[in-house]
Amino acid sequence: MLDLHEKIEDAVAEIKKHWDKTPxxxxxxxxxxxxxxxxxxxxxxxxxxxxxxFPSSTAISHAGRLVCGTLAGLPIVAMEGRMHMYEGYPLKxxxxxxxxxxxxxxxxxxxxxxxxxxxxxxxxxxxxxxxxHINLMxxxxxxxxxxxxxxxxFPDMCEPYQQSLVDxxxxxARKEDIVAHKGVFVAVAGPNLExxxxxxxxxxxxxxxxxxSTVPExxxxxxxxxxxxxxxxxxxxxxxxxxxxxxxxxxxAVANDAEPHLTTLxxxxxxxxxx
Amino acid sequence: MxxxxxxxxxxxxxxxxxxxxxxxxVPxxxxxxxxxxxxxxxxxKPEVTLPYDEIPHFPQSTALSHQxxxxxxxxxxxxxxxxxxxxxxxxxxxxxxxxxxxxxMQxxxxxxxxxxxxxxxxxxKFTGGDIMVMxxxxxxxxxxxxxxxxxNAIPGSPDQPGTLLYDRELIDLALQTGRKHNFHVHExxxxxxxxxxYETRSEYRMxxxxxxxxxxxSTVPExxxxxxxxxxxxxxxxxxxxxxxxxxxxxTAEEVVDIARLAEPRLTAIVISLLRTx
Numbered sequence: 001m002l003d004l005h006e007k008i009e010d011a012v013a014e015i016k017k018h019w020d021k022t023p024x025x026x027x028x029x030x031x032x033x034x035x036x037x038x039x040x041x042x043x044x045x046x047x048x049x050x051x052x053x054f055p056s057s058t059a060i061s062h063a064g065r066l067v068c069g070t071l072a073g074l075p076i077v078a079m080e081g082r083m084h085m086y087e088g089y090p091l092k093x094x095x096x097x098x099x100x101x102x103x104x105x106x107x108x109x110x111x112x113x114x115x116x117x118x119x120x121x122x123x124x125x126x127x128x129x130x131x132x133h134i135n136l137m138x139x140x141x142x143x144x145x146x147x148x149x150x151x152x153x154f155p156d157m158c159e160p161y162q163q164s165l166v167d168x169x170x171x172x173a174r175k176e177d178i179v180a181h182k183g184v185f186v187a188v189a190g191p192n193l194e195x196x197x198x199x200x201x202x203x204x205x206x207x208x209x210x211x212x213s214t215v216p217e218x219x220x221x222x223x224x225x226x227x228x229x230x231x232x233x234x235x236x237x238x239x240x241x242x243x244x245x246x247x248x249x250x251x252x253a254v255a256n257d258a259e260p261h262l263t264t265l266x267x268x269x270x271x272x273x274x275x
Numbered sequence: 276m277x278x279x280x281x282x283x284x285x286x287x288x289x290x291x292x293x294x295x296x297x298x299x300x301v302p303x304x305x306x307x308x309x310x311x312x313x314x315x316x317x318x319x320k321p322e323v324t325l326p327y328d329e330i331p332h333f334p335q336s337t338a339l340s341h342q343x344x345x346x347x348x349x350x351x352x353x354x355x356x357x358x359x360x361x362x363x364x365x366x367x368x369x370x371x372x373x374x375x376x377x378x379x380m381q382x383x384x385x386x387x388x389x390x391x392x393x394x395x396x397x398x399x400k401f402t403g404g405d406i407m408v409m410x411x412x413x414x415x416x417x418x419x420x421x422x423x424x425x426x427n428a429i430p431g432s433p434d435q436p437g438t439l440l441y442d443r444e445l446i447d448l449a450l451q452t453g454r455k456h457n458f459h460v461h462e463x464x465x466x467x468x469x470x471x472x473y474e475t476r477s478e479y480r481m482x483x484x485x486x487x488x489x490x491x492x493s494t495v496p497e498x499x500x501x502x503x504x505x506x507x508x509x510x511x512x513x514x515x516x517x518x519x520x521x522x523x524x525x526x527t528a529e530e531v532v533d534i535a536r537l538a539e540p541r542l543t544a545i546v547i548s549l550l551r552t553x
Contacts, residue, residue, distance in 0.1 A: 132477040138417030142471050144367035156525045157475040184477045205481040219472055 002147055004092065004099065010052040011100045015077075019044040019068040024273060026101030026226075027071070027078040027266070028217060030113035030233075034080050035256070036263050042069040048081070051100075055083050055093050066097070072270035077101055084213055086191035091141035095220035099150065102224045108273065109221040109228045110266055114255045115211035116193070116246075117234035118203045119183060124237050125258045127180045127265065129169045130161050130230030133215050134186040134207055141216045142223055151223035160222050165229040165269060172268035178261045183208030185232055187215035196240035209234060229269055233258045279378070286332040286375065291382040293331055294356075297323050298347050298383075302356035303553060305380035305506070306546065307497060309361060309392040309513075314536075315543050316359045321348040327360070333379075334362045334372045345376075351550040356380050363493055365471035370420040374500040381504045387445075388501035389509045389549065391542055393535040394465060394489035395474070396514040397482050403517055404537045405459040406545070407489055408449040409510035410441050412465045414495050440502050445509040445549065452548040458541050463488030465512055467495040476520040489514060511545060513538035 021043075029036055046066045048054040054066075064081040071078075083094040098109060115128070122128065146153040166182055173180035186207035188194065194202065194210060202210050209232050221228045235251040235258075279287070300322065308315055325345045327333045335343060343360035358380075362373040377388065394407070401407065446462060453460030466487035468474065474482070474490060482490045489512050501508050515534040 132475050134475065134477045134481055140365065140469055140471065143365050143469065146471070152528070153471060154528045155472045156527070157472050157478070158525055160475060186477075205484055206477050222472065 002145055004096070005147055005149055007053040007096060008099050008103045011054065011096070012103045014051050015046060015066065015068070015100070015104065018046055021068070021075045022105035023068070023077045023101065024074040024106065025076045025108040025110055025270060026098065026106040027076055027110040028082050028112065029078060029080055030082060030111075030213060035259060036266065037067050037078060037080050039263050039267065040067055040069040040071045040076065040078060042067055044068040053093070053096055055089050072267040074270050074273060076270070077104060077106065082213060085137055085139065085189050085216065086212055091139050091216045095141045095216050098217050098220045098226070099224055102226055107227060109217070109226045110231075110269070111214050111217055111228065112231045112233070112262060112266070113211045113214045114235040114251060115185065115209040115232040116236050116238035117209050118199055118238050119181070119208040120239060122181055122208065122234050122237070123179070124234055125254050126234045127173070127178060127258065127261055128183045128185070128209055128232040128234060129166050129180055130185045130214070130232055131166055131182045132161065132184050133218065134184065134205065135215050135219070137187050137189045137215060139189070141220050151225065155219070155223045157222060160218055160228060161230055162227045165227065168272055169229060169231070169265055169269050172265055176264050176268070178264065180265070181208070185214065185230070186210050188212060193246050194238065196243050199238045199240040199243070210238065231262055231265060233262060283371065287378045287382055289331045290333060290375070290379045294325065294345065294347070294379065294383060297325065300349070300354035301384035302347060302354045302380070303385060304350075304353060304355045304387040304389060304550065305377070305385035306355055306357040307361050307388070307390040308357060308359055309390070309493060314539055315546060316346045316357050318543060319346055319348045319350045319355060319357060321346050323347050332375065334368055334375065351547055353550045353553050355550075356383055356385060361493065364416060364418055364469050364496065365492055370418045370496050374420065374496050377497050377500040378504070381501070381506055386506060387509065387549070388497065388506045389511070389546055390494055390497055391511045391513065392491050392494045393515045393531055394491035394512040396489050396517040397479050398461070398463060398488040399517070399519070401461060401488065401514050401517055402459070403514060403534050405461060405514045406449075406453065406538060406541050407461045407463045407465075407512040407514055408446050409465045409494070409512060410446055410462045412440075412467060412495050412498070413485060413487055414467055416467050416469045416495060418469065418496070420496070420500070440498060440508065441510060442507040445507060448548055448552065449509065449511065449545045452545045453541070456541070456544050460545070461488070465494060465510070466490045468492060474518065479518040479520040490518075509549060511542055513542060
């Protein structure tokens with residue numbers, strides 16, 4: 001972990017050459033949600049490949065660039081395209097952009113993902129505000145000698161997703177007539193989807209939805225002291241007793257359909273940051 | 276006996292010889308002192324104290340409140356080897372590195388492993404400061420020992436008698452010590468996670484639901500190694516706090532270390548009871 005500090009400085013220096021504002025928030029756009037970028041008044045985009053120590057993104061539907069601009073009147077940096085553990089990237093590399101966002105001055109991290117719904121009261125296309133998570137990825141981005149400049153050795157996890165932001169997002173959803181739940185996200189490494197038995201297991205241990213991302217970034221956000229709000233779009237229902245094969249095109253189509261809702265919620269949460 | 280790679284065996288041999296050249300007695304009991312419990316070493320009449328960085332191939336300790344030295348001497352007249360400071364997977368050590376000292380202590384002659392840790396209780400019947408003697412564990416660390424050779428023994432396989440991981444007689448001894456000295460000793464299941472972050476509320480609920488009584492970030496790799504080497508294992512957990520996921524408050528490392536210190540005399544009493552039976 002001791003080389004991270006330098007890597008962060010290198011990346012920040014490069015980004016500041018192109019964009020010198022202080023972002024209020026960092027935004028990570030998950031599978032199928034990349035076009036939220038259209039809502040951003042874009043000032044600068046930088047390909048990941050041009051930022052030192054940033055990996056390139058290989059997952060389908062991921063563009064792989066940092067978008068700097070204004071959303072809901074606030075300066076933000078957004079990651080269009082994220083890295084996943086199943087692509088083979090080490091978690092320290094996947095989460096480096098979060099540390100860079102913090103170093104650029106952001107105080108808030110907005111994360112989004114597409115996930116499988118296991119709570120039978122959810123429906124495809126619904127949004128879940130992440131209230132808590134379970135890390136079953138078998139890895140942790142904080143393993144290694146701790147750099148005390150970046151955060152504590154043993155970060156507390158009693159409120160990784162700020163409760164007041166969960167409440168704010170739910171209030172906006174009610175006002176805008178969007179179906180939104182509050183629930184628990186469990187992260188697995190993937191890349192295969194779960195077996196029926198695994199879905200039963202994950203449901204039994206207390207999770208409402210399952211995905212292959214987000215948790216590493218949130219652990220690092222907590223480590224470096226960012227507030228976090230997380231949104232999951234339920235793109236397919238994973239009910240072990242009525243399981244259908246998942247179809248990637250369908251998942252992306254559902255994500256795209258739900259995206260206006262997500263956009264409304266993200267913009268709403270950010271708009272209330274100002275007041 | 277399990278085999279390890281020749282490269283790894285060489286490390287074990289070199290470190291063992293280094294230590295052996297500096298002692299006259301053969302240690303019978305190996306003790307690993309976890310978070311906040313390092314002071315048990317002050318009860319040992321030291322013959323020699325070896326900082327980890329002087330022992331060839333020994334990993335170095337980075338964790339809070341861990342000193343990082345091997346103490347060889349006698350406790351209650353029994354020759355012991357104690358690790359003051361241990362190696363956690365969250366520090367970035369591989370499993371193979373983290374358990375190397377267990378191989379060395381066994382090779383020095385230790386027949387018993389006594390290991391202690393600080394843990395968070397999820398069993399609502401437990402109270403901070405209680406001791407739990409481990410009778411089982413659930414390994415959620417997702418880490419493997421990469422230096423094991425092709426013919427490593429699976430516990431219970433023909434290579435190795437099907438002994439229990441946690442020695443029943445030693446568990447009973449710990450329970451009896453608690454009754455004799457009037458403090459709570461529970462018997463229970465330790466769930467090991469890699470860490471280093473403390474658990475989320477949902478993770479505490481998961482640990483409880485799958486059958487865990489306490490959760491921590493150590494011990495399981497060392498226990499598995501000791502058992503594979505046919506050592507008798509006594510594993511003690513000092514419960515530093517009770518996680519109540521429905522009203523969770525913040526946990527700090529300093530708090531954990533403070534409460535672990537309260538458990539120290541109790542842990543010492545159990546270890547001394549064991550030594551008096553030898």
